[in-house]
Amino acid sequence: MIVTFTANPSIDRTAELDEPLLRGGVNRIRALHDGPGGKGVNVSRALHLAEVASVAVLPSPTTHPIVAALREAGVDHRPIPVTSRVRTNITLSEDDGTTTKINEPGSTIGPDGLVVLRDTLVDLAADAAWVALCGSLPPGPAADWYADLVDALRPTGARIAVDTSDAPLQALADRLPGSAPDLLKPNAFELALLTGADGDRLEQAAAQGDFGPTVRAARALVDRGVTYVLATLGAAGAVLACADGAWTATPPPIVPISTVGAGDSSLAGFLLAHVRGDAPADCLRHAVAYGSGATALPGTTVPRPDQTTPHSATVAVYTR
Numbered sequence: 422m423i424v425t426f427t428a429n430p431s432i433d434r435t436a437e438l439d440e441p442l443l444r445g446g447v448n449r450i451r452a453l454h455d456g457p458g459g460k461g462v463n464v465s466r467a468l469h470l471a472e473v474a475s476v477a478v479l480p481s482p483t484t485h486p487i488v489a490a491l492r493e494a495g496v497d498h499r500p501i502p503v504t505s506r507v508r509t510n511i512t513l514s515e516d517d518g519t520t521t522k523i524n525e526p527g528s529t530i531g532p533d534g535l536v537v538l539r540d541t542l543v544d545l546a547a548d549a550a551w552v553a554l555c556g557s558l559p560p561g562p563a564a565d566w567y568a569d570l571v572d573a574l575r576p577t578g579a580r581i582a583v584d585t586s587d588a589p590l591q592a593l594a595d596r597l598p599g600s601a602p603d604l605l606k607p608n609a610f611e612l613a614l615l616t617g618a619d620g621d622r623l624e625q626a627a628a629q630g631d632f633g634p635t636v637r638a639a640r641a642l643v644d645r646g647v648t649y650v651l652a653t654l655g656a657a658g659a660v661l662a663c664a665d666g667a668w669t670a671t672p673p674p675i676v677p678i679s680t681v682g683a684g685d686s687s688l689a690g691f692l693l694a695h696v697r698g699d700a701p702a703d704c705l706r707h708a709v710a711y712g713s714g715a716t717a718l719p720g721t722t723v724p725r726p727d728q729t730t731p732h733s734a735t736v737a738v739y740t741r
Contacts, residue, residue: 422474423692424545424552424579425461426538428566429527429559430479431510432487433458435681435720438515448513454720457490458510460555460584463682467689467711467723469496473696478541480504480530480559501541503534504559518677518716527559535562539573546577550696553582553688554602558589565592568600580604580648584688586611598646605642606651606688609635616641627657632669635660636739640667649701651708653687655680658734659712661691661705666738670705672713673733682721687712690729702736709734 437452457466465477474497481487481500487507491498508525530538546552552574554567563569567589574581582604583593590607593600594615609627610620616638623635639650639662652660658671690711694704710731714724 422476422549423465423468423696424542424549425465425475425477426542426552426554426570427459427461427477427479427556428554428562429508429557430457430459430462430481430487431508431525431527432456433510433512433681433721435512435514435679437719438513441515441517442513442519442521452719454722456721457487457494458682458721460685460688461553462487462491462496463685463721463723464553464555464689464692465496465498466494467686468693469494470723470725471689471693473693476545478538478545480534480538481507499541499545501534501538503537504528504530512679512681512720514679514681514720518680520680522681524557527557530559530561535566539570542570543573543577546574546579549577549579551580551582551603551692553584553692555584555685555688557585557587563592564588565596568593568596571600571602582606582688582692584684590614594642594645597642601646601648603648604651604691605647605649606653606684606691608653608684609655612638612652624654624657627654627660632658632660632739633741636662636667636669636741651687651691651705653684653708653712659687659705659709660739661701661708663701665701668702668705668736669739670709670734670736672709673730675713675717677716678719679722680716682723683712683715686715686723689723702738703731706731706734706736709736
């Protein structure tokens, strides 16, 4: 089983625009998509479609529409009523794949609620292969709360993945190697934040077939105690680094529709391959295939296995 935790869940509302976004003008919506969202929720949705056992833990009133949506989708979930509301995030999607996100901050979680969430995760982790801590933090917890959760979960024996950004990511990095997760999934700019690299340069170099800068940055985090670093690079592909080596991947060709949730689907692809015992290269292959599959779908849609093409992803051992 894979447990996902979405600290700051949301209803994700994606508006497809007829024309490029016009600031200060009138923008017309061609289609509107609503769905349960937040990084961990998206991971659990993708795992459910792949028939991989997963449970999504999230702070939410038990009567909120996000809970009803998860129930309707058949996703196993544990809403923990330690907050009064769930935010709504808005994404504006243009025809060329450009997305503009407008995210609410979320509802405050007090100290008692944080304890309940931690204890719930620890209890579930006893039967889990992985626990994935995902997304931004709502008001309430300190920036280093994910590091605290890694420390609390470590004795359970479950592997721990973290996919976050900004201050929570930096706070986790500041506590390496003591609070190092088993998997860290940064994008190019998050990897740059942690290593002093240039995120634009990482993506541009990878787009030209040079994954060296990303591999070196990922290896720096492996040297600081992280077991796997899965660095996603948008349309250029991804890099996976661990103590045993590094691999690069370029995705299958697609027509991009929406990048919302692509990174979450990449994490799901890695995890579903890892729990069935796949080698690192094949875990990376599935991560890239799932990310590309999500990008080719509208709104917050996550791909089914038949909407991914792992065999079309090009994976290579990085030998330098």
